Amino acid sequence: MTVILNQSFTGISIGAVLLLIALGLTLTFGQMGVINMAHGEFIMAGAYTTYVLQKSISSAGISLLVALPVAFVVAGLMGALLEWLLIRRLYTRPLDTLLVTWGVSLMLQQLARDVFGAPNVQTHAPDLLTDNVSVGGGITLANSRLFILGLALLCVLALTLILRTTPLGRRIRAVVQNRDLAEVSGIATGQVDRMTFFIGSGLAGVAGVALTLVGPIGPTMGTNYIVDAFLVVVVGGIGQLKGSVITAFALGVLQSVLEYSTTVSVAKVIVLVAIVAFLQWRPQGLYTLRTRSLA
Amino acid sequence: MTTTTKPAEAVTPPPPQPSSRTPLLERLRVPGGFALGAVLLLAIAPLALSDFRLALLAKYLCYAIVAVGVSLAWGRGGLLVLGQGVFFGLGGYAMAMHLKLADAADTGEKLPDFMQLYGTGDTLPWWWEPFANPVFALAMTVILPMAVAALLGFLVFRRRVKGAYFAILSQALAAALSIWLVGQQATTGGTNGLTDMQGFFGYSLDDPVNQKMVYFVIAVVLLLLMALARQLFVSRYGELLIAVRDSEERVRFLGYNPANVKLVAYVVAAGMAGLAGALFVPAVGIISPALIGIVPSIGFVIGAAVGGRASLVGAVLGAVAVAWAQSTLSDAFPAGWTYFQGLLFVVAVGFLPGGLASLLTVARNRRKATTSSGSEVAV
Numbered sequence: 001m002t003v004i005l006n007q008s009f010t011g012i013s014i015g016a017v018l019l020l021i022a023l024g025l026t027l028t029f030g031q032m033g034v035i036n037m038a039h040g041e042f043i044m045a046g047a048y049t050t051y052v053l054q055k056s057i058s059s060a061g062i063s064l065l066v067a068l069p070v071a072f073v074v075a076g077l078m079g080a081l082l083e084w085l086l087i088r089r090l091y092t093r094p095l096d097t098l099l100v101t102w103g104v105s106l107m108l109q110q111l112a113r114d115v116f117g118a119p120n121v122q123t124h125a126p127d128l129l130t131d132n133v134s135v136g137g138g139i140t141l142a143n144s145r146l147f148i149l150g151l152a153l154l155c156v157l158a159l160t161l162i163l164r165t166t167p168l169g170r171r172i173r174a175v176v177q178n179r180d181l182a183e184v185s186g187i188a189t190g191q192v193d194r195m196t197f198f199i200g201s202g203l204a205g206v207a208g209v210a211l212t213l214v215g216p217i218g219p220t221m222g223t224n225y226i227v228d229a230f231l232v233v234v235v236g237g238i239g240q241l242k243g244s245v246i247t248a249f250a251l252g253v254l255q256s257v258l259e260y261s262t263t264v265s266v267a268k269v270i271v272l273v274a275i276v277a278f279l280q281w282r283p284q285g286l287y288t289l290r291t292r293s294l295a
Numbered sequence: 296m297t298t299t300t301k302p303a304e305a306v307t308p309p310p311p312q313p314s315s316r317t318p319l320l321e322r323l324r325v326p327g328g329f330a331l332g333a334v335l336l337l338a339i340a341p342l343a344l345s346d347f348r349l350a351l352l353a354k355y356l357c358y359a360i361v362a363v364g365v366s367l368a369w370g371r372g373g374l375l376v377l378g379q380g381v382f383f384g385l386g387g388y389a390m391a392m393h394l395k396l397a398d399a400a401d402t403g404e405k406l407p408d409f410m411q412l413y414g415t416g417d418t419l420p421w422w423w424e425p426f427a428n429p430v431f432a433l434a435m436t437v438i439l440p441m442a443v444a445a446l447l448g449f450l451v452f453r454r455r456v457k458g459a460y461f462a463i464l465s466q467a468l469a470a471a472l473s474i475w476l477v478g479q480q481a482t483t484g485g486t487n488g489l490t491d492m493q494g495f496f497g498y499s500l501d502d503p504v505n506q507k508m509v510y511f512v513i514a515v516v517l518l519l520l521m522a523l524a525r526q527l528f529v530s531r532y533g534e535l536l537i538a539v540r541d542s543e544e545r546v547r548f549l550g551y552n553p554a555n556v557k558l559v560a561y562v563v564a565a566g567m568a569g570l571a572g573a574l575f576v577p578a579v580g581i582i583s584p585a586l587i588g589i590v591p592s593i594g595f596v597i598g599a600a601v602g603g604r605a606s607l608v609g610a611v612l613g614a615v616a617v618a619w620a621q622s623t624l625s626d627a628f629p630a631g632w633t634y635f636q637g638l639l640f641v642v643a644v645g646f647l648p649g650g651l652a653s654l655l656t657v658a659r660n661r662r663k664a665t666t667s668s669g670s671e672v673a674v
Binding site for chain 2: 029033035086089090093094095096098099100102103104105106107109110113114223227230231234263264265266268269272275276277279280283
């Protein structure tokens with residue numbers, strides 16, 4: 001029982017990482033239909049930002065706190081730039097965005113290799129986050145993972161508030177539901193697209209900061225998570241935050257429990273089979289955004 | 296407005312009759328091009344290239360075979376197949392398993408060499424056993440990928456999961472298979488994959504003459520599959536496939552089932568990738584998870600994208616050209632190649648969606664437009 005509980009907690013923390021990554025994708029893929037393969041490299045940008053900041057700020061705790069907003073802005077600006085340079089030309093061809101952004105991701109990976117070197121680097125976690133909390137019954141929770149969980153939930157909350165209550169959020173939702181109608185209503189859809197991309201990519205940067213707490217930083221770190229994160233959005237349903245939240249934790253726990261009872265590789269295969277089976281039941285994902293588009 | 300009362304036939308001029316005889320040159324274009332390709336591949340290349348370069352060309356032609364399927368599924372059908380590495384791998388592993396077993400039998404061993412190394416007991420895994428039979432193994436190089444594609448395609452297309460969702464699922468499949476293969480060190484060779492093949496159905500692969508034979512087999516298979524794909528393109532099915540790509544809903548309203556149309560393209564493309572994988576093994580001598588994961592799977596698409604996804608010849612030439620560029624440039628400038636590859640994606644897909652082949656079409660249309668009479672252009 002203890003093992004199962006510990007394993008479930010690991011799963012929840014995997015889910016939190018997935019959620020952080022999938023949040024940005026829910027915006028850019030779920031809401032805008034752009035398959036941004038460079039999202040993984042924005043994660044990497046966030047992680048390297050943390051690494052660079054730690055070189056100049058010696059206190060690990062302060063540098064981590066500074067890194068969160070800085071990484072958000074760095075990755076967000078990269079995303080906005082990418083949208084402005086390439087993606088806005090491709091909104092009518094969503095499948096092609098996948099290949100174009102894959103090309104971008106290859107170049108960004110190589111850039112990271114040239115700037116920071118091919119070997120992985122590491123940051124120091126603040127002392128507070130290296131400890132474990134024991135909650136009794138032989139169950140221990142790593143502080144770093146609790147921190148990521150909290151960060152993920154905070155981001156969900158912030159994103160929900162932005163989308164629900166701010167004028168920008170209203171505009172984003174309007175563009176997603178009916179781009180043409182939004183345009184004739186006087187919304188500058190191009191600006192909204194860029195802002196959406198800024199926020200979505202910025203969240204990838206935040207995810208990158210979180211990932212420095214659980215693993216090494218390297219040029220290919222984004223690729224390890226990107227497919228899983230896309231699956232979260234697919235299963236969660238287009239443009240639905242609650243779908244991504246539920247799916248991320250469900251997949252995280254499923255993966256982690258299966259890993260315990262079988263092996264890592266078998267667990268991956270079973271999770272994929274489960275996803276295909278799930279799509280038989282709900283082809284549009286867990287939650288569906290009703291729009292007037294026929295596609 | 297008195298013109299509206301005029302009878303319709305008076306308003307619309309009769310359409311210009313297409314000339315009953317197309318020019319000879321136009322009629323000979325396809326068979327002539329095919330013959331030219333055959334002469335180039337089967338006569339000129341083996342004479343002009345050294346053994347080493349011919350072996351490299353054999354490898355590129357395997358990628359070209361995959362590109363034939365990509366052109367069918369993606370170019371014509373609009374199905375972005377990002378998991379062709381899965382089918383390439385299934386075909387390759389099926390072939391490699393047979394070759395390893397045949398090698399082991401030749402030396403009187405019961406197990407392939409790598410299994411003895413990892414010490415997993417002295418019994419062959421049950422799912423290896425049938426691959427000792429050459430006919431079964433050869434059949435499986437095509438049947439296995441087609442079966443997997445049929446299963447995934449059936450489940451996915453039936454529920455109208457499409458576009459990006461399909462692309463991501465096919466990509467996830469590639470990731471899952473390569474991760475699984477890495478995990479099964481004892482029975483699949485793990486990260487190393489299956490390598491060090493000695494013989495090919497009784498012929499030693501060390502002999503340059505036999506390597507040349509492998510090249511000829513690959514070239515002939517490529518030509519045959521191109522002919523097959525070409526027949527599919529011009530058939531009724533080919534028209535239907537384009538119709539599904541351009542407007543799936545309308546095809547459904549016309550009484551066809553788009554799911555079946557897409558399924559056929561996906562399954563045929565998978566079979567071609569499987570065959571390519573099977574031929575890749577004797578030509579290159581290795582099959583490993585690194586050759587079939589997400590990165591190579593997207594690589595299979597890039598060649599077709601650069602050459603022209605909708606054009607069969609464009610896709611094939613693109614695949615060969617990109618593979619050639621990769622091996623020459625990545626040796627000289629490993630870092631530079633990655634930037635170039637990324638740029639290739641961005642430019643080819645983003646700004647030249649028809650690939651290099653579309654440049655030719657544009658040029659031909661322009662020539663036609665200038666030579667034909669002005670009235671015809673106006674209509």
